[in-house]
Each structure stands twice: as structure tokens, then as C-alpha cells.
Amino acid sequence: MSLIELQDIRRSYGQPQRTGDDPSPTQVLRGISLKIRAGEFVAIVGASGSGKSTLMNILGCLDRPSSGRYLFEGKDVSGFDADALARLRREAFGFVFQGYHLVQTESARENVEIPALYAGMPEAERRARATALLERLAMGARLDHRPHQLSGGQQQRVAIARALMNGGRIILADEPTGALDSESGAEVMKLLHELADAGHTVILITHDRQIAAQANRIVEIRDGQIVADSGDAHAAAGTAQSHDGGCALGHGQASISADLNEAARAAWRVMWSNRFRTGLTLLGIVIGVASVIAMLAVGGGSQKQVLAQFETFGVRTMFISARESSARAPSAPLTLDDVDTVRSLPNVEAATPYIEERVVVRRGNVDHGSEGGGTTVGFNHVLGWRVTEGTMFDAVDEERAAKVTVIGQTVRKTLFADGSDPVGQEILIDKVPFQVIGVLAAKGTTDGEDQDDRVVVPFSAAAARIFGHRNPTWIAVQVRDMQQATATADAIEDRLAHKRRVRDVHVWNRVEAIRMQTETARAMTMMLGLIATISLVVGGIGVMNVMLMTVRERTREVGIRMATGARQTDILRQFMTEAVLVTSAGGTLGVIVGLAIVAVLMLAGVPVVFSLLASLGAFGCAVLTGLIFGFMPARNAARLDPVVALASQ
Template sequence: MNASHVPLIDLTGICRSYRSGDVVTRALRGVELSIYSGEFVAIVGASGSGKSTLMNIIGLIDRPTQGIYRFAGQDVAGLDRDGLAALRRNSFGFIFQQYHLISTVSALGNVEMPAVHAGAPRAYRHRRASALLARLGLATRMFNRPSQLSGGQQQRVSIARSLMNGGAVILADEPTGALDSKSGTEVLGILKELAGAGHTIILITHDSNVAAAAERIIRIEDGLIASDSGRDAGRVPRSSVAVAARHANGTSPPLWAWLEEAARSAFAALAVNPVRTALTLSGIVIGVASVVAMMAIGRGAQASFMERASAIGTNWLVVSRAGESAVTSMPLTLADAEAIKDLANVSGSMPALWEAGILRHANTDMNAEVIATTAEFRTVHNWDTAKGMFFTKEDEISGNAVMLLGATLALKLFPNIADPSGSHVLVNNIPFLVTGVLESKGLSEKGMDRDNNVVMPLRTAAMRLYGKDELSEIVVSIADMSRLQQTKDAIKSLLIRRHGREDFWLHDAASAFRKAEDERRSSNLLLGAIAAISMLVGGIGIMNIMLITVAERTREIGVRAAIGARTADILGQFLTEAIVLSAIGGVFGLLLGVLIGIAAATLFGMTVIFSITAAIGAVTGAVVMGTLFGFMPAFRAARLDPVVALSSQ
């Protein structure tokens, strides 16, 4: 059969019913209609007659409840959602009464939109859209947004958009309804020109004066064709049907181009309401900043902890009294320390008397910790002099008034002297000779300054300062830490034999460090959980804002679907917005976390070590969270019925 005798649009027994509860409304009641390529048809009817429903079915944004719809000889009932989108994209152009332009995009961007979904190259889209706008008298307004255009100009943009992919069939729904008479006349003139160029024009109107511009007038009443003025077969261009059929399957844009357009549109949409966007980002920002700062401070604390541990060693244990009363415990003595030294696996046994003292030099007074001990101090703590020399065995036996200064005390008492060895310092108003300065050991695991002390012979402290030789503790160094428990049992047995009871405590450094590390790890886990909760709250915030966004942009979704967006296009568009939102939050969170870490190091003297892995992980986690929580709103947007979305307020 000759192509001119094959209807482009062929409707047979088309019915459309809507159910609301138990009420069924029949909008179309068996429409029989054939429209040929190149016709300029006006479908006229009063409000509620079914003309808009008929237009939606012809434009493939709604499906009939019953009947057969053939487009260019193909039954469209077999096409799925994306198949219908492809046919709309490549064969139809829509001109709406309310224009339905996307407010966040310029006139040029709105016109390009059908070609974006068709996968056309960017340069081609820009060139063709510019030419269409110029043809319609909008060459100087193509970069304006819809809100900056008059009603007539917006309708011209809508017409240009309908032609972007060829527009073999143009559906114009009350195209002059929102325009003044002059603009309306201009729009009708453009439609006549398009009909003369071979486009199939289907004009939906209630105004008989507008319908008079068409070559064929079809009147619809109560869901049925009431009258049809008939067609002029001689005006049908033979090329139109071929164009429509050839593009029916459509194409998909390359992935990189699709991602670029999705990201571009996402940034534009987020920029519309910056305050809301910023509030939505807060949860993600706080979560990422917490992770980055926590990990940096935690790693710094870990490094400092290990540095201190290596400085003082962990191969020792402490024997201390279980009570201060002579009734409850016997004092620890130098003889106890000597006896412990003879045990197997003991490499050193340091007796120690710890007391407070006041040091004075010139006009400077300092409170310090006095450690009275023996030369075993050097072996047990691996702590030697940085300047000068350690006291001698003769000093221990004779009780000579000699001592070593900790690095902090030496600096404060002798700020202008590099080596104070040979100088005298008053300890509790008793003069002592400084023989040297100890190596610096920094802070303890509890944050105390290890260098704010003095070390002197045990006998000297007992005779000259405190009048007692009872020990505060005995520090024992262990040769083989794998045999720590056996050594502890041996010390325990020895002291029970010597004291007649267990009136002492044993504390090993390794256990103390492990406990401190466990506490630090637990603290990190707690902070990590707080950060994770913050990110979770941020993810929920993204989901909520995306649900609101979908509700606010329902009509935009309908427009995108009408001009040929696939399900994946709409899903990807809104999912990309969620990802972009969370990525922005992740980046700002990363910057905030770095600033917090720098502030902690600058203001509080903390050791801070940033981790690239932790930073990347935190930002990646934010993006993953945004993706997971953004999927449901995006999926809801993608599954919206085009005709329902277009009719939303």
C-alpha cells in the first residue's frame, strides 16, 4: 500500500477509564480516528469532553484501557516504558498551555533537552537549539531562564523544544490559552508554517476561532468523536512517516555525556535553594569532619604513645605497698630489691623512694618530683644522662648531696646555661650539687611531664631530706617478656616468704600499656560510632530533601518523560543529585576535619597525623551513604506516570 494511504496515527476502539474508589469515570468511549502525515488537525471540545485524554494517548504519555493504537503501522501496545519514551523522543514534540519549561535551565538548555535524552553530541545540540531559537526570534534571549521571559517568549521556547529532535508530530495543547491575542496569533502562525513544512500538527483547543487555523477539525463530545471535517489527502508529504518510523527505536547517550549532563543539571538544581542545600549537607559535613579529625588526632596520640612507650620501655614491672599502715603492710626495703635482683629472668631491680620537693636556684622556685634510687635506674628505665654524668656508687654509699636534673627543670632553673653540671641547687633548702641532666622522656601515658623531676641516691634522700629509707616501690626489669608471668609468680612467692603475707601489689608495664591502648581504641570506636551516626543522619537528611525535591519537581519529571527521558535518565538524574550533594558534603567535611586537626595541634599542642586513606574513606563513605539514601527518592521519581506527573500542581 502507498505510504500516503497508511495513517500515521490510527486509533481503533480507544477507551480510557479512571477509577477512584468505587467510582469509574469513562473519559473515552471507543474513539475511532486516523491522522495522516502532514495534516494540520484541530481536536475541539469542551472541558471534560475527553480531548486532553485523547491527546495524552496520542502522545504516548498515557495508555488506553481498551483498543488498538498503531503509529506508522506499529501497534504501540507492545512497547515498554522506555520504548514509548524513545518513540516520543524521536517522533513527537509537545507544546503545552503552561509551557512546562524547566525553571533551573536557560532557554537554550530547555530546547536542547530532547536531544540530550537522544544522545546527541553537545556541539550539535547547541548549534541546532541556537538556530531554532534564532528562527523563532529569540536569538538574544537564549541564555535567559524562563522566569526572565514573557509568556509568548516561553511558548516560543516550547515550540523550539518540540522541534529539537525533528518533531514529525507536534502536539499542541491549548498553545494560545495563556497568551494575549497578539502572542496567540504569532504562535498559530508558527504552527501553520510548520504544517506547511511537512510536520503533522495536532492542535487541542476549546476555542473554535483557534481551531479555524487548522485544515481539519475534529470535535469530541463525551468521549466520542462527534464530527470530523475530513482530510485533504493531496497535502500529505510522503517523507514524514518515514522519518517517524526510522527514529522509533531511539538511541542512548554515551555514558560520559550522560554523566556530564546529569551532573550539570544536579548543580543547577541544588543552586536554586542554597540555604536548604547547606542545611541538608550539615549531617554529612559533621560526620566526615568527625572521622577525619578523629583519625588524625587518634593516629597522633597513638604515635606519641608508642614514642613514649619505646622511650621508657615496657619490659618492667612495679612492686608497691598495698597499704600505708604498718598494721596492714610491711615496708618495702632495699634488701627486698636486692633479693628480687637475684631471681631468674630479672635483669635489674631498682629501689625507689618518690617524694615531692621544692627546688630553688637564684630567684626561681620550682615544685618537682624527687626520685631517690640507685644506679639501677639507668638499667631498668633505660634512662641515662644527656649532659654531665650519673652519680657514682661511692655517692650512693656515702649519701653525698648530689643529683641529676630532669630536662624540664634544667631548662627552667638554668635558662641561659647549656650544661648546669657543677652548679648547686637547693632542695627543700638543702644545697645539692648537679652532676648532670637526664635525657628528655616527654609526657607519660597520663599526660604528666616525665622531665619535671630530679634523681638522687637513695641513701642521700633518706639521710638529708626525708629521714626514712622505706621504699615507695621497686621497679623490676624483665629479661624475657615471654616469661613475664613466671617471673611475677616468683617475685610474689619471694616477697610472701620475706613479709609473711601478701601485702604488696604487682603492676607490669606491658599490661598498663595494653590497658591504655584498649581504652584509646574504645574511645576511637565511640568517636567512630558518633561519626557514623552523624553520617547516617546526614544520609537520612539527603533522602528527606530528595523526597521533597521529587514532590516539588513532579511536573518537571513529567516534562522530561514527555520529551523522551528513559526511566534510567530520570533515575540517574535524581540519584546524581543525591551523589553530588553527598560529595559536596564530603569535601566540605574533609576541609573542616583538617581545620579541626590543625586547630588541635596549634591550640592544644596535640600530635596530629592525617591519613589520606582515612580522608578518602570518609568522603567515599559519604558518597555511598548519599547513594543509598538517594536511591529510593530517585526510583520513585523514575516510576512516576508521565500523565500524572504533568497534571500535578
């Protein structure tokens, strides 16, 4: 049985471009029928334009015939899909092109390894075999040289070694001596003779009849038809087997991890060889990621600052006070019954009365005017005002009207300037002795008023021992759900108006103000994040543009990889890896730059909140950008026709 059999193969190109043009396409091959047996050394000879290169492309499964049958070992390859053809090229064919077709960014050994890479050969075995082949072809001293560092003859030897990497049962040599001087050409022909003697099937495409005469069989083609065939098949009788035959057939496909590692290595080399362009591409991603991190940090800081400004008297706290009285409409004071009424409302979590007036506090010979207040045990919970030293008075103190007090930081500094511990000591409040049992945490200044300049005693003690009445100055109310703050404030006013028979109380709805400002700050943060994200998208568009340009520049490389057995998924993975590697590198640099900006802002006193989630999200978006915007160029590369790709300049 023949190794290769062509039956009435025809190939035509082109369609009419304008009305009136010749409607028939250009016929390049006109019914080629040919059988090639294993072990033959066949020369296909013909003038330029005779169709011999087209015939070689069809023989090597780089192109498909327009009609006719191509049988390989008795199987019709016309039904093979792109991946099946890639496997056939990888396992059966080795190409030696006139223009060498070496990948310029890879070394001699790495060029030779390419077919084995797509065959799934382990790295160590692949490297050892490539080295052995190059040493066999007297290229051992040039293993790590790039193509531009090699002479024409040396590059052709690398191409021959590559053709043998997976066994090279069939060597397709297209004008292998056309670009060489006579001495190098003779060396290449000697190598081809050695391969034929070793049992390889060698198909030589040439226009030089002297070169063709060195083959065992000469097939002459003219105007797309075979016009002569010497039929000399003495080589077919040989049973010698190639020393390299079938070496890769048992490996199957490479593992995903190996493919990704190799793709990343090749991608990095391409990026490094185009450093300036890569740097400009990275810049867009870096700016986008850094902007997202910095702007979200600034927005988060602003939001935190808004909350901090309202935390003086609790985030979920609103206040009730009697309206200002007038001669015509005097207002009644608030009562403890009003506190109970407010507590009964659905969204009210707690309510505590507070009675306050100016008092004079004394310790020793130091007098100080301060704000005196009386409240119940829920004070520190409702207002979020903790005690940093000592303790807060409890229900027993309230019940007994105990003469105990907690003092603010300003009072502490004024009365205890000597540095003594205030807890346990006695002070006078409007000439009434009280024992200090705790010190309130610092709250700072709100609306020009020092919140730390105060003394607080149990409500019962304040009413009985200092102020002489039990009417709260105001009532602090803590709500459960901030979203219902406005409805709760309205309910308080309505309920108290019904009980007091007059609408004479005012509810300061700080909760709604906090909620609105918090939502505004959150919206601003989101807006800043979206603006920064736009810059990230712009960077992604830059990646796509660069990848499209890269695919165009490396079209021939894509053809070379396809000719050596790369599947469409291999090409897709290669270019997708490059896009993701660019955006990952840009994302990493962007995170570093973003963190540096946040650090500088912190040193400058700008309120910022670093978010690890925002940093990870920005980096993830950068990588996702690479996947999204790199897909179209990668898909375009994967869908290239091998013949068209190889013919590109």
C-alpha cells in the same frame, strides 16, 4: 499504512472510595478508533471534559489506554515498557503544551536542548541545533533568557523549537494558543502551518472551532467518542519531508559521562536557585563530617598521650622486684639466676637485670647526687632507651667490667654546664673514674622522679667497682604479645616461687595497664566517632527530607523531561546526582572545617592526631549518605507517571 492507528481505545479512571459508591470507574474515552497518516494536519476539537486531552496523552504515549490497541507504524505499543515509550516519545513526538511547560531553571536554549540530551546528541551539535531552531523562530536574541524573562508568545516559540529538536515527526499541540493574545496566537498558528507544509504530522488539540478550521482535517470528540471526522487527508498526499526529521535517531543514548556532566550542571543550578535551603542542608553534613574528623583527632591524641606516658620504660615492659622485707618475713634479693629463669618463659622476649643505688658523680669541682645503675647490654632494647650521643657499652665492656658509662640528660647539663662534649671525658662515680661513652635520650619525669638524672655502667663494673654485690634491684622483662601479659606475669611469679621456694617477688605488670588504657582510649575514640557519625546520619536524613520536598516541587519538571524522552534511569540519575552533589559539597566543607578545628586545638595545646584516613572516611561517608538517603526520593521521582507529573501544580 497509517502512521498512527487507534482501535477501540478506551480510558477510564478512578475506583470507588467508600462502600456504596458507584463501583464503575469514570469512562473518559469510549471506544475511539482513528487513523492518522504521515503529513496530515489534524485538529481534534471538543468542549472541556470531552476527552480530547486524554486522547492527546494516549497519542503521545504519555498515558496508556485501559483497553484497545494503539499501533504506531504497525507496531502495538501496548507491550512497550517505560523506557521503550520514552524512546518513542524522544524520537517521534514533539509536544507543544498550552502552559508551555518549560524548565524554569534552564535558559531558552537549554530548554530546547533537553530532548537531544536524552537522545545522546553531542554537546556541540546539540547547542548549534538549538541555536539554529531558536533563530529560525526569531528567538536568537533570547537564547540565554530564562522562561520568566520571556513573554507568553516567546515561551511558546521555545516550546515549538523544543518539539522540533529531535526532528519532531509528529507535533502534538495542546491548546497552543489558549494562553496567548490574538497576535501571538496567530504567529503560533502560522508556525504550525509552516511545520505542516514542511512535512511534519501536526495534531492540534483545541476547543476553538476557528482555530480547528485552519487544519486540513477536523476530528470532533464529544463525551469520549468521535462524533465527526472531516476525513480531509489532502495533506497526506504530500511527500515533503521535514527538514528536521529523524535527526536524533542515529545517536542512541547519551554516554554515562555526558549524562553525569549534564546532571551535575542542572543539579548545581537547582542548588544555587535555592541557596538558603541548600545551605541549611549542607550545614548538617558539614557538622557531621567536621565532628568525625575533630573527635577522631582528639581521641587519637588521647590514645597517643596514654602511650607516651608509658613509653618511659618501654610499652611492652614489666618489672620484677623483691617484696619489701620485714622482721618476720625477710625477703631474699633477686639473683642473676632469677633473670635466666625469667628468660626461659615462652612469652618473654628479653630480660635484663638492673642494680641501682644513689651515688655521687663528680667532674672537676662539681658534685652531684644522682641515681647510679648497672645493667647488661640489653638495657636500651628492653627499656626502649636509645643513646643520642656516642654509643652504648657492649658485651666486651660487660665481660671486662670496663669503667665506661652513659649518662642521662640531667647529669649532662649539671656536669657539663660549660657546653663541652661529654663523650670521651672522665667523671668520678663514688670516687671511681669512668669514661663517658654516651648520653641517653631524654625521658622526662615519671611519678615525680627525674628519669634523666642517672648514670648507667655495665652490670659487672657496677657490682665489682661501685656497689660490691651482684643482686639486681629489679629485672626488666619485655614480652612478645601484650594480650598475654597477665598470663606471663602469673607465670613469672609461679616459676620464681617454685625456684626460690617462697612467693616473695612482685611483678609490676605495666603492660596490662598499658593495654587496658590503650583499649579504653580506643573505645573512647570509637565512641566519639560514633557520636559524630550520628550527626552525619542526621544530616543525611535532612538531605532526604529536602530531596523529597524537591521532588514534590519539581514534579512538573519531571513530567516535562519524561515527555521529551527522559527514561526512568535519566530521572533517577538526575536526582541522585543532586543528592550526591549536596553531600559532596557538604563533605568538602566539612573536611575544611574539621581541619581548621584540629589546627586550633593544636595551637591550644590539646593533644590531637590528624588522620588522613579519618578525613577520607568522613568524606566518603558523606557521599555514601547522599547515595543512601537520596535514593528513595530519586526513585519516587523516576516512577512518576508522565501524565500525573505534567498535571501537577
